[in-house]
Structures are given as C-alpha cells and as structure tokens.
Amino acid sequence: MSQFAASQNPFGPEGDSPMIVPERTSKMAISSLVCSLVCCIPVITGTLGVLLGIGALIRISSSRGRLSGRGLAIAGIVIGLLVTSAWVGGGVAASKTLNAFVSSGYSVASAAHSGDPALVRAKLSSSTTYTDEQIKAFSVQLNAKLGNLKPQPAGPLKAWDMYSRFFGSLSKGGAAQPAPGRFPGQQLQNEAPLAFDYDNGPALLLLSFDGGARSTATSGAGMFDGMLEDIAVLTIDGTVIRLSDMTVTDTPGSNPLPGSTPKKLSPSPSPTTPTTPARPSSEG
Secondary structure (H helix, E strand, O other), X not given: OHHHHHHOOOOXXXXXXXXXXXXXXXXXXXXXXXHHHOOOOOOHHHHHHHHHHHHHHHHHHOOOOOEEOHHHHHHHXXXXXXXXXXXXXXXXXHHHHHHHXXXXXXXXXXXXXXXXXHHHHHHEOOOOOOOHHHHHHHHHHHHHHHOOEOOOOOOHHHHXXXXXXXXXXXXXXXXXXXXXXXXXXXXXXXXXXXXXXXXXXXXXXXXXXOOOOOOOOOOHHHOOOOOEEEXXXXXXXXXXXXXXXXXXXXXXXXXXXXXXXXXXXXXXXXXXXXXXXXXXXXXX
C-alpha cells in the first residue's frame, strides 16, 4: 500500500511517475501545417512551415506525452517541402524562359542594327517581301537615331531595369504621350515590347508576329526566327522607326538608301474640312 502511494506521489523521490497532465495539440504543429498550406508568399511560407514542423516534432518528442500533433507536424513538413520545391522550380523555369525571350529579342535588335539582309530575313516569316534596300535603310535610320546597340541585359533584373528607364523617360515627358491609360505598344498594333540600351539611351523594340508562322529556331536564343511580320523601334522622344515604312528612291543623284521619314506618336489629327471647288465662270 505504501509502495503504491509512493509511486503516485508527484513529490516523491526521483524516479517516481510525474503528475498526469491533460494532453494538448502542439500549436507549433498546427502553425506548420497552416503555413505550408497558405503558400501565398513564394518560398517563404513553405520554408517556414518546414521549420515549424521540425520544431514541433522536437517539442512533442520531449514533452513526455503532454503534447500531440505529430501527424500535423509531419504533414506540414512534407507539404512545405513540396510547395517550396514547386516555387523554386517554377522560378527557375520562368527565369530561363525570360532569358530566352530577352536573348531572342536581342538577336533581332542586333540583326536589324547590322543591316545584313540575311540576318534580318532569318527573323522574318516567309510571307514577308522586304527588299535588301528596305532592310539596309532601316538599319541606317536605327544607327543614326540610336547609335550603337549596347550589350544584352544580364539577367531578368537588368532587363527590368531597361523597362524602368524607358518608361521613366516617357513619364517625364520626353516623348509624345500616348492616349491616357494606354500602353505605348497598344498604339503600335499591339506589338511585343522589349527594352534595350543604345548609345543615345534606352529604346523599345516592338515585334509584330505573323500568326500563321512557325519558329525555325534550333536554339533558345533564336525562338523568334521565322516568326516576325514587322520590326519597329520606339525611342524615348516618341520616334517610331518601322521596317515596313522604309522606302527607297531611285531618282538619279539621290541617296540610294535614304529610308522614309520616322514617325512620331501623336494624337490623331482632326479631320480636315473639305474645300469647295470654285465654280467655273459662266460663258456668254
């Protein structure tokens, strides 16, 4: 009888059974599962779920049965690892796709700047009929307006910096402003925009795709090969230089590669009032 009482005495000597405490679910285990499921913040919530789950397992193991929730903690760790892996994998894939997109655009800009008809035609669809003179005139105007093309942006952050600089210049009134609330490219036939840097500042390369064309590319950097219908460049002062606008005069004594006059973004002109022709004077 005395031995039984001693064994139940919480104040007895070391080795006696502890006081019976009601079991409760680990709050850390619950937090681990919640963080892993709520994956609204890329990588961070999943990683936090894994760390909380590991901490919950350690505390549950050392609680001598006072804490439960081992299954919740394990679920939080597994889901957190899966979510984090998905975000990381998606981020890597998106970064590779963006780099390929920028590299392909840069190869188009380089070809247009070089004035080499073979390089430019490699980017154009088979349905286009631009002449060598048009392609060379396009290059002449690009070089005259922008100077040399600077090296390709190294990575997505540098590419984003090009966009920021270009649109920052537009917002300061450096260019003729498009209609309120409209992206400049939307006034330019909804062309895909890519920002690159030149000697005279950033400019926006605008690519118009042939919907029926298929890429002839053999590498990621040439994903636009054989797909373009037109190429244009929008500068920070609002000048639009477009390949399809290039014309070449054959007048004796004229420059063989003058090109056409670059266009500028501007509000649509108001319709002119037709003039009434003068009546012929009556005879006799």
